[in-house]
Amino acid sequence: MKIILFPIAILTGSLALAQTQAAKDTVKTNAKEIEGVTLVARKPTVESKVDRTVFNVANSAILAGNTTWDVLRMTPLVSIDNNDAVKAEGQTVTVYINDRKSIFTGKELKEYLKTIPADNLLKIEVITSPSSRYETSGSVINIVLKKRDDEGVKGSISLNNRQSTKNSQYTNFNLNYHKKKFTQTFIGSYNSGNYVQKTQTWDNRYENNKLTQFSLENIMRNESPSLSSTSEFAIDDKNNIGLVLEYSQNRNLSTAESEGLISLNGVPGDSYQQMQNMWGFSRNLGTNAFYKYYDKEKNKILDINLGTNYSGDNNDNLIDKLIDKQGTNAAQQLGVISDNQMRNYYLKVDYTQPIGKTGGTIEVGGKTEINNHSISNSLYGTSMSDPGSEFYDLSRGDRFHYEDNLSSLYANYSKTFFKKLETRIGVRYEYIDFKVRQDVAGTERRDSYGSFLPNLLLKYTFSDKYDVSLTYNRSIWRPWYAEFNPFLVPEINGTYSRGNLYLNPNPNDRLYLKFGILKKYFISARYMHTNQDYWTTYVTENGRTVSLPGNFDGKVEKYYLFANTNQNFLKNKLNVNVGFGWYYINNKDFNEKNKLGAKDYISYWGGSLNASYTNLFNKNINISAWMEIANQNNGNSYANNTNVFHNISVTKIFPKTQMELSMQLMNIFKRPYGDNTTYGPDGTFREYSKWDWYGVSLTFVKRFGNQKVKENTKTDVEKNGGGGK
DSSP: OHHHHHHHHHHHHHHHHHHHHHHHTOOOOOHHHHHHHHHHHSSOSEEEOSSEEEEEOTTOGGGTTOBHHHHHHTSTTEEEOTTOOEEETTEEEEEEETTEEOOOOHHHHHHHHTTSBGGGEEEEEEESSOOTTSOOSSEEEEEEEOBOOSSEEEEEEEEEEEESSSEEEEEEEEEEEEETTEEEEEEEEEEEEEEEEEEEEEEEETGGGEEEEEEEEEEEEEEEEEEEEEEEEESSSSEEEEEEEEEEEEEEEEEEEEEEEEEETTEEEEEEEEEEEEEEEEEEEEEEEEEEEEETTTTEEEEEEEEEEEEEEEEEEEEEEEEEETTEEEEEEEEEEEEEEEEEEEEEEEEEEEETTTTEEEEEEEEEEEEEEEEEEEEEOTTTTOTTSTTTTSOOEEEEEEEEEEEEEEEEEEEEETTTEEEEEEEEEEEEEEEEEETTTOOEEEEEEEEEEEEEEEEEEOSSSEEEEEEEEEEEEOOOGGGGOOOOEEOTTSOEEOOOTTOOOEEEEEEEEEEEETTTEEEEEEEEEEEEEEEEEEEEETTEEEEEEEEEEEEEEEEEEEEEEEEEETTTTEEEEEEEEEEEEEOHHHHHHHTOOOOSEEEEEEEEEEEEEOSGGGSSEEEEEEEEEEOOOBTTEEESSOEEEEEEEEEEEETTTTEEEEEEEESOSSOOEEEEEEEETTEEEEEEEEOOOOEEEEEEEEEESOOOOBOOOOOHHHHHSTTOO
16 A cells, blocks of 8 residues: 555655746746636535535546546545445445436446446536435435537547557547537447456355365456437527437457366365356447426426336356366356346426525425336256256246336425525335246246335534534335346356345435535544345355345444545645545344354445646646545455555647547556455355456547536535535
């Protein structure tokens, strides 16, 4: 860690010294260059508000050569584990894009966000205390894209080459046309990526002290083109209509080789050699028709959204396995063909208006959506008919169905008292009716339930320099549809995986206290409580180690203490945001009720640093640096290491030609890796993985037209006051 902190400290100090010297030697700079620099430095990189932390990335050097997924990794309070699960302050989140909920999670969310070029980002909001407006499962991440509305045609095209273990290329373009009342935007990208991951696993079953060790290397290649269109027409000053169309696809190929060894009570036994080849093709299509009424004088807003989302994913996964049983070799082969179809239809209505002359604001709305998903799996291979094969008694195929209707209503009321006390009180009611079933096995489950989810926000401003805020949220996290699917599938690491037809939702309560000092320093404390949850676990079934999401009863309490500050130096050219926190988790009751044998109490440190410097030497050179210290302790999974991620970017801007050239260094001092142990009732499973997120990338950007941008937001009342949306 000292190795990483030292060069960043030297870099920051050198920049300050260089700028002081440059100020003495300042020469005349044309107006166009000065104007471009001013736009970059107006807002702090990170803003801490009553219910959210805002990462202002527009015109930042970190955007060059990155996708939205890459920038999300560098957002304060956000962490992403080796299973691509996005978390804020250690808790699972719901992701929104321009205030529209994304239907994707996990790896599907990753692939989708990789199709959105970072150059189109305005900001990322980490909403730790969301209002009842949001379909919350805890915290919310809202990704806000740029909105260009000046006359004429404008846009950009960027070319990126990234070198890690292997070479990857990324290209994207933005094209915007605005004429009087009509605005049209096209965004496209093409990614040709190559990734390498090395993994070691230790599967320890308590019975007979059975230990299975695997080491594997996975080489992945994917090609991902995407295109999105946003059309908006202003009927008059108050009424807008529009249509959003999004399409992306991904073609992937991965090859993996692994070696395994089984021992019983310390005595070596069977050994394995496996090869895996996977071919896959997926496509996503989303549509959203919207109508917006906005009376700026009366602060009345009506927002209606009607949309559909479709996702299709086809995979063919072939495993060749050679088993050495004390000198006797046996070859086995198994293939898995899967077809995943996901369909979503929704209608959402939101309305906001002031109440009388008292200064209060009421916000009401609702949403209804229908989901119809199916997963078809079929197995094939030469060893399925061999009674001696470990694949012999596997089900050859089945089709899984998930259908639901989820409806919700909400209301928020916000008001400021005595010009010092900002308040927001809200409640959300959600009702779900769902059905899951298998065609061949005939298993079926149907259930329905309703949930009241209250929330409260209080902020008291003592003076211009000091304030304190308190928020409370109750939320519920529901299982993802694929997590219900009980079909058993073999994995390359020697285990098997399946879903769980009888998963339960996870309700939790969160209390958040924040102190603001001098508008620059923030100290916060958070408490989270839950009596049940579901996490990935490993169990033994018919001699096989199977990973599945399991229901866990038991109380879990989490405590966080966090401090951060945002500072501007050298006439706002140097912006630094630093956050550091202490985390404490009480899992005692959780461990005892589930017989996990894990640590009852966990404490660790975490934090992040974002630093950006604008117009170095008055030569339109921007520099940014990011570092994060992170652990991955989730439920029954515990981190064995502390990761230190870091990223340094240098961008040279050529204002006259509207071109940019950037170089980005990713985790060059230490390659990140994941090392986690998952505890189950009958054993532990440890996984160590070296990630491929390191190396260097070069990016060239060409812009054209007027690049003036305005925020794609609603009113200051919603965003900054007690009604913080």
